[in-house]
Amino acid sequence: MKNIYRGCLFLILLCFFLLPYVASDYYIALFFNVLMWIALTVSWVILSGYSGYISLAHSAFFGLGAYFMALTWSYLPYLLIIFLAGVLSGGFALAIGLPFLKVRGPYFVILTLGLTEFVKFIFVNLEIKLGGTVGRVLIQTPSLISLYYCLLIVSLASIVTAIWIKRSKFGVALLSIKEDEDTANSVGINTTLYKLLAFGISSFTPGMVGAILALRHSYIDPYTVFSPIISFQVIVMAFLGGVEKVHSAILGVVMLTFLSEALWVRYPHAYLIILGVIVIIVVKFMPLGMLHYVEVILKRKIHEFFTSS
């Protein structure tokens, strides 16, 4: 069974690596989107899924990465910038983490939302004051295929990190914070350190993804790269699948990305309305995440199949 599972994983990975050679630009762009949301959502799970601190700060880190790329694009090789953008976002998270992570529950949610807006308006004002413009254009950006491979590596790295954390002592500590932080603290788990580390690691990826996206869109302005919708979409995707597991979060991403693509093509005007309704229905009727129900149904089917024959 384990070998079959590994074989499947290897096949999927191979498909992702070979995709640019066989698929048209449309499909590369589509899977580019899938990879982007996988990277963002899985990195979100590292902090918020494991430790229960629901963060809306992903857009802030995403935007920081994008702006770092826009500012340094003409001076440095882009692979280096992508990495440095991650370092910058992670460093920023570590710098603000200590006071921020003392705040709990709904306060943390609102605080991170406020942080995103705060950073956004600082950039809006800087653009107006220094550049006299609203956004930035990046010229001679790399091709879609090379960016696709960058993103593939980034998302693989974040998946591997998330799984490794979950299996290590670190992950157990984070899960214990979710269960009961004070008890975890009193049995000798250094919750502050673990939360801070998780926050840093979890914000490393959005910085890199933001930098890649800036190259992909070749135009950025503060209102789009710091848009709170990014954070919300990440949360919706994670919750659709189920928050605590990496593979269910990925399933949520894949489902929602393809669904929004299909809706977007068919009903461009009603797309967001339908998306809103789907979110409400899933949360209301499947509070444990969609994957849970998919698993239950699959198990029942398999059971029926074997008992009937």
Added chain:
Amino acid sequence: MDPKWIFQIFLTGLVMGGIYALIAVGLNLIYGTMRLINIAHGELIMLGAYITYWLYTICGISPLLSIFIVLVSCALIGLAVYKGLFLSMIKNSKSVKTLESNSLLIFFGLSIGFSNIACLLWTADIRGYTYMTRVVHICGVPLMYNRLFALIVSLVVCLLCYTLLHKTMLGKAIRAFIQNKEASQLTGIRPNLIYKCSFSLAFALAGLAGCLLSMFYEITPFMGFPYTIIAFITVVLGGLGNILGSLLGGFILGLIESLGVNLTSPGFRPILTYSVFIFIILIKPKGIFGRGVY
């Protein structure tokens, strides 16, 4: 320091502050009684503004009258949302944490649903109308009639809210419920009634704020979100679950904003607001009044 200048800042601060107070009280009621994080609060402001706008431009009903229509219709929307989405969820939820995160998602769905339905029905055009634009001088400070009217209405409604929450049995029940859910249920307070009241009151107040705002601000389908954030800021300023704190917090935030905008430039308004917010939440997360004024 010209006293006239100070009075001008004070007055403009009060106008916006009154509206912030109205929005924040509703948000605080919903969080305080049910632990739901209402991200869609701003969308009710948008709906209130659109209702007022259409009643004025099509039927010619003055915004003074449509206040009541907006109040009733938004309260009904609140009841419908409560009955349809949250009644069973609150009963069946296992822990406060899951209720908080699930409500965040449902309200997010509602928020994008409402704003995009508005966009589909009424297009994304920026709309506005002129009403009571004559200028009145109060102690030598010019102020438009519609802003004065908004100030008076919000002050009156804030006072009414205060009386409702502090002098009537229902209000006392709501506050008791916020303080301790289990103990207040033991004394015979029915949670269902509290939930219904706070949902309809909160939505009605948000609609009213939209109605007042529409008289002097532009109306778009996506105007709500910034007000949602402002409402959260105000609530945190006054203390989560502290209703009187939100009323005062609204006015304080309005005054801080108008002073800051006067000293720097309008572009800095969001930065100022958010820095106040981050500062408060980091220094005094229980709000500036702490648990003092309930």
